[in-house]
Amino acid sequence: MSISFEDRVAIVTGAGNGLGRSHALELASRGAKVVVNDFGGSVDGHGGSASPAEQVVEEIKANGGEAVANPASVTDVAAVEQMVKDTVDRWGRIDILINNAGILRDKTFSKVSLEDFNSVVDVHLNGAIICSKAVWSQMISQTYGRIVMTTSAAGLYGNFGQSNYSAAKLGAVGLMNSLRLEGRKYNVKVNTIAPMALSRMTEDIMAPGVAESLKPELVTSAVVFMCSDDAPTGEIISAGAGSYARVQYIESDSVYLGPEANADDVSGAWEDISDMTNASVVTDVGASMKNVLSKLPRS
Ligand code: NAI
Secondary structure (H helix, E strand, O other): OOOOOOOOOOEEEOOOOEEEEEEEEHHHHOOOEHHHHHEOOOOOOOOOHHHHHHHHOOOOOOOOOOEEEEOOOOOOHHHHHHHHHHHHHHHOOOOEEEEEOOOOOOOOOOOOOOOHHHHHHHHHHHHHHHHHHHHHHHHHHHHEEEEEEEEHHHHHHHOOOHHHHHHHHHHHHHHHHHHHHHHHHOEEEEEEEEEEOOOOOOOOOOOOOOOHHHHHHHHHHHHHHOOOOOOOOOEEEEEEEEEEEOOOOOOOOOOOOOOOOOHHHHHHHHHHHHHOOOEEEEEOOOHHHHHHHHOOOOO
């Protein structure tokens, strides 16, 4: 069975380079009409130019596909709303949004300025919020939508010198976790990619020997699956170099320390609390509450 996007309309943010470019090319090659959004700045988010997005549009057209360039910054609410309006005016619907745009301003937490911290949060997290909000009512009214967030191992697990990026990237997972619930009955599915790929953002940190295997197209394969009719919802896929993994949260089996539990009790029981032998996957608030409250003695 081959995934097709005939009659589907997609917006890919940050699609002038790297992963976004790869996502846009693949969606278009499978029949989607694609808005190639990119503000065209440097890796640290300075500058700006329409040409990266325009070049990708030219590539798509040369391959026989349909695409239009859009230079909006994902942080600019009015420009994003205009992009969404223009897309609906042009093609009548929006089926797919890939929140991919991103920048880096790496510095330790001691050294990073609040300005650099907020700029990173603005693009990755607020950008994903602004774009998702702008397409949401359209997707709900169509009873069809696919949104993909882009997280990172640095967001899921943390990374030295990337507190701004980590905070923003895990925020995108939080956004997905609630949107998947609100979108479910309208066939709006929301998933997250945790990519590993060679791009201008990562070319300085990828070890030679590994770098050649980290083709963006191999991440795109998981992203395109998450945009398809048969996509799951609320999933995180870690993808790189042709390998794919599902990411979930687990909680240890809760330990009941009684109605008077104090800090010394928690300290004394830490070995048991932190024992993951009987840990279970938790996918919703109800399951987490059950794990914590199920040990209460019955009266
Ligand atoms: P990239 O630097 O090649 O591409 C990012 C694109 O986003 C650029 O074209 C840039 O102009 C655009 N962009 C930045 N700010 C924007 C804004 N405000 N509005 C619109 N466009 C904007 O980097 P890459 O590697 O392709 O990254 C894509 C996404 O994947 C990012 O969100 C990044 O954080 C994430 N990621 C990448 C990893 C990798 O291994 N390459 C690892 C983990 C996450």
